[in-house]
Amino acid sequence: MNCKTTQKLMLQYIDGELNELLAGEVKGHISGCSECYQQFVRLSRIQGVIDAEKAECQFDPYLSARVLARLSHRNQPHSVLLSSRRYVLAVAFSVAAVFVGVLLGGFFSKVDINLMQIQSDNSIELLAEEYFPTTNDNFYDIPFNENDNENQ
Amino acid sequence: MDDSTLVRRIVDENDHKAFSEIMDKYQRMVMATCRGFVASHSEAQDLTQDVFIELYESLSGFRHESKLSTWIYRIAVNKSLNYLRKKKRESLFVSFGFGTKDRSELSPATHPIAAASAEPGFGLEELEMKAMLKNAMRKLPENQRIAFILSKYQDLSYREIAEVMEVSVASVESLLFRAKTNLRKFLIDSKK
Numbered sequence: 001m002n003c004k005t006t007q008k009l010m011l012q013y014i015d016g017e018l019n020e021l022l023a024g025e026v027k028g029h030i031s032g033c034s035e036c037y038q039q040f041v042r043l044s045r046i047q048g049v050i051d052a053e054k055a056e057c058q059f060d061p062y063l064s065a066r067v068l069a070r071l072s073h074r075n076q077p078h079s080v081l082l083s084s085r086r087y088v089l090a091v092a093f094s095v096a097a098v099f100v101g102v103l104l105g106g107f108f109s110k111v112d113i114n115l116m117q118i119q120s121d122n123s124i125e126l127l128a129e130e131y132f133p134t135t136n137d138n139f140y141d142i143p144f145n146e147n148d149n150e151n152q
Numbered sequence: 153m154d155d156s157t158l159v160r161r162i163v164d165e166n167d168h169k170a171f172s173e174i175m176d177k178y179q180r181m182v183m184a185t186c187r188g189f190v191a192s193h194s195e196a197q198d199l200t201q202d203v204f205i206e207l208y209e210s211l212s213g214f215r216h217e218s219k220l221s222t223w224i225y226r227i228a229v230n231k232s233l234n235y236l237r238k239k240k241r242e243s244l245f246v247s248f249g250f251g252t253k254d255r256s257e258l259s260p261a262t263h264p265i266a267a268a269s270a271e272p273g274f275g276l277e278e279l280e281m282k283a284m285l286k287n288a289m290r291k292l293p294e295n296q297r298i299a300f301i302l303s304k305y306q307d308l309s310y311r312e313i314a315e316v317m318e319v320s321v322a323s324v325e326s327l328l329f330r331a332k333t334n335l336r337k338f339l340i341d342s343k344k
């Protein structure tokens with residue numbers, strides 16, 4: 001058996017997966033070839049690495065309690081449908097919505113009060129001038145009282 | 153109590169004690185499977201919890217035709233692969249200049265050498281081999297990697313691996329042969 005074939009079968013040889021005939025040929029080649037022998041030594045260490053990693057996986061007596069705690073947390077009504085990221089987004093949107101609502105609410109409540117005044121005062125110009133003054137300069141120059149008196 | 157009875161208790165009565173029994177029975181198996189995919193033990197521990205959360209949520213869909221262990225292996229494999237994909241996306245994100253670069257570059261999940269050197273009880277040669285093996289395994293096509301891990305970290309038979317992966321026994325044989333050929337190539341090439 002040549003080096004190429006030996007090396008190709010090396011891991012199967014190490015794992016004991018070759019039939020007796022092939023295993024014998026690989027073994028024969030390795031014992032007489034330093035390059036293939038070095039490869040054999042090197043690759044033989046794979047199983048040791050894997051075994052060491054497996055050995056780290058010891059029984060954890062607290063694992064089931066931790067998982068159950070996470071499950072009961074997830075099953076609370078508010079967190080069932082909301083993943084943590086969605087939850088943060090939902091809170092952010094709610095805060096933003098409330099903020100916008102307060103702003104708009106403030107604006108419209110002001111308008112409403114003014115509309116009531118308009119109905120009683122019967123002067124639409126008052127509002128228009130208050131929010132969108134057409135007169136050039138001074139807000140206080142507008143003769144509200146005169147108009148009011150005329151209409152009455 | 154056998155697995156089927158425990159599963160029925162969990163699904164029908166939300167029996168947490170039954171679920172604890174399942175977790176205690178299968179936790180090392182799940183952890184070792186996840187360990188094959190990830191670079192550090194702590195990642196495997198976190199993934200194990202995630203696997204059992206998903207198991208709990210999917211148990212109502214469990215058909216008692218296959219073994220519970222097969223079902224759990226599938227969840228463990230999928231969870232591990234999804235975790236690695238997410239890590240890969242995140243490291244890609246970092247490589248484009250977002251986030252904290254140095255920490256993520258050295259995080260065990262993206263850097264096997266960082267993970268290997270963070271663990272006690274290994275000599276330099278073992279550390280090097282461990283890092284090289286993890287790197288080589290990451291280069292394997294997904295289905296070869298799954299077959300290799302189920303074979304090496306769980307000692308499952310070809311037939312058992314075939315059941316988990318839902319392929320034929322002949323496919324498993326071929327996957328494992330190719331996985332080993334590729335691993336040897338990666339490991340020897342990385343030494344040259």
Ligand SMILES: [Zn+2]
Nearest residue numbers: 002003033036
């Ligand atoms: Zn040779």
